[in-house]
Amino acid sequence: MxxxxxxxxxxxxxxxxxxxxxxxxxxxxxxxxxxxxxxxxxxxxxxxxxxxxxxxxxxxxxxxxxxxxxxxxxxxxxxxxxxxxxxxxxxxxxxxxxxxxxxxxxxxxxxxxxxxxxxxxxxxxxxxxxxxxxxxxxxxxxxxxxxxxxxxxxxxxxxxxxxxxxxxxxxxxxxxxxxxxxxxxxxxxxxxxxxxxxxxxxxxxxxxxxPESPRWLTAHGRYDEARLSLAAGRGVPRSEVEDHFIINREIEEMREAVEYEKSVQSxxxxxxxxxxxxxxxxxxxxxxxxxxxxxxxxxxxxxxxxxxxxxxxxxxxxxxxxxxxxxxxxxxxxxxxxxxxxxxxxxxxxxxxxxxxxxxxxxxxxxxxxxxxxxxxxxxxxxxxxxxxxxxxxxxxxxxxxxxxxxxxxxxxxxxxxxxxxxxxxxxxxxxxxxxxxxxxxxxxxxxxxxxxxxxxxxxxxxLYESSDLSLESVDMMYGDPYCKPWTSAKWAPPGFNSRQDLIEQQRAAESHKPLATGVEEARIEKTDEPANKV
The missing domain is CATH 1.20.1250.20 (MFS general substrate transporter like domains)
Known part of the structure; x- marks a missing residue:
C-alpha cells in the first residue's frame, strides 16, 4: 500500500x-x-x-x-x-x-x-x-x-x-x-x-x-478488517493502522452509526x-x-x-x-x-x-x-x-x-x-x-x-441537499437537521465546525497535527469519541 x-x-x-x-x-x-x-x-x-x-x-x-x-x-x-x-x-x-x-x-x-x-x-x-x-x-x-x-x-x-x-x-x-x-x-x-x-x-x-467495503465489514463486527480496508484506500501502511488518526476517526464514526442502526430494526x-x-x-x-x-x-x-x-x-x-x-x-x-x-x-x-x-x-x-x-x-x-x-x-x-x-x-x-x-x-x-x-x-x-x-x-x-465534501455519516446528519434547507445546504457542516470550509481545514490540520485555524486544540481532535469532531 x-x-x-x-x-x-x-x-x-x-x-x-x-x-x-x-x-x-x-x-x-x-x-x-x-x-x-x-x-x-x-x-x-x-x-x-x-x-x-x-x-x-x-x-x-x-x-x-x-x-x-x-x-x-x-x-x-x-x-x-x-x-x-x-x-x-x-x-x-x-x-x-x-x-x-x-x-x-x-x-x-x-x-x-x-x-x-x-x-x-x-x-x-x-x-x-x-x-x-x-x-x-x-x-x-x-x-x-x-x-x-x-x-x-x-x-x-x-x-x-x-x-x-x-x-x-x-x-x-x-x-x-x-x-x-x-x-x-x-x-x-x-x-x-x-x-x-x-x-x-x-x-x-x-x-x-x-478490499471489502469497510462499512459492510463494520456492520458485521469485523473491525480489524474494516481498518485494513480503510488503510488500503488511504495508502496507510499496516504498521500505522492502529494509531492513525484518520483511520480511527472513520472507524469510530462507522461503529457508532452501526450501533445506532442495530438499535433500530431496519x-x-x-x-x-x-x-x-x-x-x-x-x-x-x-x-x-x-x-x-x-x-x-x-x-x-x-x-x-x-x-x-x-x-x-x-x-x-x-x-x-x-x-x-x-x-x-x-x-x-x-x-x-x-x-x-x-x-x-x-x-x-x-x-x-x-x-x-x-x-x-x-x-x-x-x-x-x-x-x-x-x-x-x-x-x-x-x-x-x-x-x-x-x-x-x-x-x-x-x-x-x-x-x-x-x-x-x-x-x-x-x-x-x-x-x-x-x-x-x-x-x-x-x-x-x-x-x-x-x-x-x-x-x-x-x-x-x-x-x-x-x-x-x-x-x-x-x-436536493448538497452532499459534497461530507462523510456518508455526515450526509445522514444533514438530512436529519430540521434547520437545513436544500438551497442553503452547501453551507451546512456537522456540529463543531463553523462551515464546510472549516471542516476541510480541520481535516488538513488533523492530518498534519498542526494547531487549527479555529483555535480548537489538537489534543481535543485526537479524542475520537468527542461528538463535536464528528465528520
Whole structure:
C-alpha cells in the first residue's frame, strides 16, 4: 500500500483508485450492452433471422414491428429492474464483492442464450432479460461499493467512474459493431454479443482481490478488517493502522452509526419512514433516477442508428461513433465538474443546457424534413452532440454519485435498489414505447424531453441537499437537521465546525497535527469519541 496523493491535506492511496476503476467494469458491462443493440438491429443477418421480410432472403425488405423492436430492446430493462431489487439483499448477505461476482455470472448466462439463438427472436429477447438481471444488480452494488470504500474527499470522482465506464462501454460497442458488420452470416451480431463475455470475467474475478467495503465489514463486527480496508484506500501502511488518526476517526464514526442502526430494526419499510427524511430521500433519488432517463439520452443510445438513418446520414454507424466519443470524452469533464462544483449546481445548469439543445433538435426536425434538407440534418446532429456534452458532464455521473452517498448505512442497499429500479423502470418504458411515440410525433419527441430536463432542474433546486465534501455519516446528519434547507445546504457542516470550509481545514490540520485555524486544540481532535469532531 502507498499514498498516491493528498487531497485537502488527507492521503489517498493507489488502492482507492484501483478498486473504483475495477468496480466500474459493472458500468462498462451496462454501457456495452446498451450500445450494441442499436447497431445490431440494423445488421443484415439479424434482420433476416428475426425480422419480417416481404422478400425472403433480401435484408433490405426486412423490418421489425414496433412491438418486436420494443421488446428486443426493452426486455433488458425489465431484467435490470428485477435485478436492482434483488441486488440489495444479495449485497447485504454476501458482501459487496461476492455479490458482484455472482451477478457477473448471471450476465454471462444471458449472453449464452443470446448467441445460441438461430431464428427465434423471443430467445434472443429472453437472453437480454436474463443478462439484465445481472446488470441491474450490479447497478445497485457498484456505486454503493465505490461510495463506501472511497475517501470522502474524492468520493464524487471515484463514484462517477461508474458513469465514465458506461460511456466507454457504449463507445467500444459502437466501434466493435462497425468492425463486425461486414462479417458474413450470424458472425456479425454474434461477435458483438459474444465479446460481452470478456467484461464480466474481468470484474467477477478481479474484484475478489480488492478490499471489502469497510462499512459492510463494520456492520458485521469485523473491525480489524474494516481498518485494513480503510488503510488500503488511504495508502496507510499496516504498521500505522492502529494509531492513525484518520483511520480511527472513520472507524469510530462507522461503529457508532452501526450501533445506532442495530438499535433500530431496519427492513424495507424503513426506507419509507419519516425519521431523518427516509421517505424524502427514497422518493428524491428515485425521482432523479427517473428524470435521468427522461433527459432523452437513451433515445439516442438505443435508437441512434435508426434516428440518424432517418435524418439522411449515409452511414449511421459513423454518427453513432461520433455521439459515443462525445459522450465518453465529456464524461472526463464530468468527473472534474462534480468534484469541483458539488452536486446541485451542475445538475441545475445541466438540465437547462440539455433542454435548450433538445428544443433545437426537435424544432429543426419538425420545421423541415431532415432527409431532404442536409443543413437541417447537420444541425440536428450538432444539437444532439451538444446535448450529449451537457448530459455526460452533469446528469449522467451526478445521479449515480447521489445513489451511493445519500442514504444511511442501515438501509443504503435497499434504498439504492429502489432508486435504481426506478431508473430501469423508466429505461424500459422509454425503450419499449419510443418506436410507437416516434411513429406518431416524429422529432417532436424532443420537446417532451426538453420539458423533462427543465422539470428535473427545478426539482434539484427545491429538494436536493448538497452532499459534497461530507462523510456518508455526515450526509445522514444533514438530512436529519430540521434547520437545513436544500438551497442553503452547501453551507451546512456537522456540529463543531463553523462551515464546510472549516471542516476541510480541520481535516488538513488533523492530518498534519498542526494547531487549527479555529483555535480548537489538537489534543481535543485526537479524542475520537468527542461528538463535536464528528465528520
Amino acid at each position: 502507498a499514498v498516491l496523493c493528498y487531497v485537502q491535506g488527507l492521503p489517498v492511496g493507489y488502492m482507492a483508485i484501483a478498486l473504483a476503476i475495477l468496480a466500474s467494469m459493472g458500468g462498462f458491462i451496462f454501457g456495452y450492452d446498451t450500445g450494441q443493440i442499436s447497431d445490431i438491429l440494423i445488421m443484415d443477418d439479424f434482420l433476416l433471422r428475426f425480422g419480417t421480410c416481404t422478400t425472403p432472403g433480401v435484408s433490405s425488405t426486412c423490418s421489425f414491428s414496433t412491438v418486436r423492436e420494443g421488446l428486443i430492446v426493452g426486455l433488458l430493462s425489465i431484467g435490470t429492474l428485477a435485478g436492482a431489487l434483488i441486488g440489495a439483499p444479495t449485497a447485504d448477505f454476501l458482501g459487496r464483492r461476492y455479490a458482484m461476482s455472482a451477478e457477473c455470472l448471471m450476465f454471462a448466462v444471458g449472453v449464452i442464450i443470446q448467441i445460441t439463438s438461430t431464428h427465434v427472436w423471443q430467445q434472443f429477447a429472453v437472453g437480454r432479460l436474463i443478462s439484465g438481471l445481472g446488470i441491474g444488480a450490479l447497478s445497485a452494488a457498484v456505486p454503493m461499493y465505490q461510495a463506501e470504500t472511497a475517501p470522502s474527499q474524492i468520493r464524487g470522482t471515484l463514484t462517477a467512474t461508474y458513469q465514465l465506464f458506461i460511456t466507454f462501454g457504449i463507445l467500444v460497442a459502437y466501434c466493435i459493431s462497425i468492425g463486425a458488420r461486414d462479417i458474413s452470416g450470424a458472425g456479425s451480431w454474434q461477435t458483438v454479443v459474444g465479446i460481452s463475455f470478456v467484461w464480466p470475467a474481468i470484474l467477477g474475478f478481479g474484484i475478489l482481490f480488492m 427492513g424495507w419499510a424503513d426506507c419509507f419512514t419519516f425519521e431523518r427524511k427516509q421517505l424524502y430521500r427514497t422518493l428524491l433519488i428515485s425521482t432523479l433516477q427517473m428524470f435521468q432517463q427522461l433527459t432523452g439520452a437513451n433515445y439516442f443510445f438505443y435508437y441512434g442508428a435508426s434516428v440518424f438513418k432517418s435524418v439522411g446520414i449515409s452511414d449511421s454507424y459513423i454518427t453513432q461513433i461520433i455521439l459515443g466519443a462525445v459522450n465518453f470524452g465529456c464524461t472526463f469533464g464530468g468527473l472534474y465538474v462534480m468534484e469541483t462544483f458539488g452536486r446541485r449546481r451542475p445538475l441545475i445548469v445541466g438540465g437547462v443546457w440539455q433542454s435548450v439543445w433538445l428544443f433545437v433538435f426537435a424544432a429543426a426536425g419538425t420545421a423541415k424534413d431532415p432527409a431532404e434538407n442536409k443543413s437541417i440534418g447537420k444541425l440536428m446532429i450538432v444539437s444532439a452532440c451538444l446535448f450529449i456534452l451537457g448530459y455526460a458532464m452533469t446528469w449522467a455521473p451526478g445521479v449515480w454519485i447521489l445513489v451511493g452517498e445519500t442514504f444511511p448505512t442501515r438501509t443504503r442497499a435497499k434504498q439504492a435498489a429502489i432508486s435504481t429500479a426506478s431508473n430501469w423502470l423508466w429505461n424500459f418504458l422509454l425503450a419499449f414505447f419510443t418506436p410507437f411515440i416516434v411513429s406518431a410525433i416524429q422529432f417532436r419527441y424532443g420537446f417532451v424531453f426538453a420539458a423533462c430536463n427543465l422539470t428535473g432542474a427545478v426539482i434539484v433546486y427545491f429538494f
